[in-house]
Amino acid sequence: MIVGVLRETAARERRVALVPEDVRRLIAAGMAVVVQCGAGRYAGFDDDCYRAAGARLVASGAEVFAPADLVAWVKPPVFALETMPRRPGLTLVGFQDPIHRAAQIAMLRALGVESVAFESVSREGPPEADALTAMSRIAGGVAYRAGRRLIPAHARIRPIRSLVLGSGQAGRSALAAAHACGDEPPVVVGNRAEQRDAVIALGPCDFRVNPGGDPAPILDWIRDGKPDLIVCAATHRGARAPLLLDDAALAALGPGAVVVDLVAKAGGNCVATVADATVIRAGGVVVTHRSNYPSRRPAAASHAYSAATVAMILRLAGGRG
Template sequence: MIVGVLRETAPRESRVALTPDDVRGLSTAGLQVVVEEGAGRGAGFADSAYRASGALVVADRATVFESSGIVAWVKPPAFELASMPLRAGMALVGFQDPHYRRDEIDRLRGRGVESVGFDLVPRDETTTEIDALSTMSRIAGAVGYAEGRKLLSPQVRARPIRSLVLGCGTAGLAAVAAAHTFADEKPSAVGNRLEQESAALAAGAGRFVPNQDDNAALLDLLATTPPDLIVCTAVHRGSRAPRLLGQASLDLLTPGTVIVDLVAKAGGNCVATVPDTTVTLPNGVLVTHRSNYPTAHPRAASHAYSAAMAAMILRIAKGQR
């Protein structure tokens, strides 16, 4: 079986789906790897390193698709997949943005091309296999907190800021922990299950607020303790993100408040979120989203992502033999 690795074309994306080390591991397992020229450059991996690991480096993406039974990417390509030489039996592996690309994924499936999405693959707690979504979420939570903090006014940043984290999954707990690195106030963490409290407090939250569907607890928190920074991370894997910050919530915030919505590609926790855009609301609240926060650390993020990708490829290859 031949595995293809694309050069990323999503805006500002510098990660790569497979590192030279994991290419070597796949080659040792009996798989051939074809890498598009320049695929690893943004993460610091030269074409020569891929050749030394046993890969064939080719000049164009069409050759990658033509040669490969499995094509690996980080983010969905910016080009039209229909323009590539697709064929039945191929597997396209990586993040798939299923809420925005559902129709395209269905069309591909109709042609016999399967889309394997890390955003949809259930986490298996019974194995030690690295989970791509969890590792990228951990980086995104920490980076999202830090970048949101930079958007606050200098006067606010001059003191320990008050933050609120929505969601107590991997990204949320990473955002909570990030507050400690800046010596900020301990964040308030909002979750939908009481059993999340211990993890939130262990990560460094000052308090845990259990929130129900009516958002009454969240609205009360915003009214009594308005935060400087809100980091939105609440989403169940494969599901649409709950709208936790509606207009009533936004009206309670003070001018200059920053909202970082990490789950915009799943619909967003904030009603005012626009994917890959920063907007300022009429009341002076800033709402921002970027789909690739892990690219702030492209080499480390690529190593983590590649390990998960290699494990998934081996699983697929074993099933097809």
């Protein structure tokens, strides 16, 4: 099997799909690896690192696709994939944005190209192949701090009040960041009561259950608590995210409040979310989303992502994928 690694083309993306040490693992398993020049530069891995690991370096994306049986990326390329040279049975591994790119994925399948989406990997599967969980652990904390910096300076002279929607890996990471910043214990909303112990184990918080994804209690909690920051991280893997913050909820927030929506690619928890953009509402509420929060920690995120990528490739090569 020949594995190709692309240089990322998405805006502000600094991660790489495979780090040199995992290239060595694939080569030791009998595979060949082709890497596009500059693929690991922003994560701290220059081309010589990949050459030393045994990879062949090529200049363009087309030169990655031409010999590859499998191409790995972090985020879908911005160029038209159907224009790339391809071998029969080509497989694409990475985040696929399956909700917004459903038509393109179907078109590629009609051309004989299969897409393996990390967004859809089951939580019951091998944890080492779960890139979404690995990235969520990083994204929640980075997003909390990024949102906190958008709060007006006069509000940050005291510990801020926050509301975390979702108690999965991203929500728990946001909770940990709130404690690290010395802020008030957040209100954390989960969809199952049995999540309480795992969440509270990370530190003090007010854990609340909203099993049906109903926005009405969220509105009441906003009116009662007046949070400065809301982190939206409520989603079910492979499904559209529930809408939890409607216009009434945003109107109930005070001027200068910030909403960071981590799940815009799954439809978003907030009615005002625009993917990869920051919106300022008429009432002065800031709603922001970035699809690459983990890329703000490119080396750590690349190592974690690469571990999942190599595990997935080995599964596919063994016929178990």
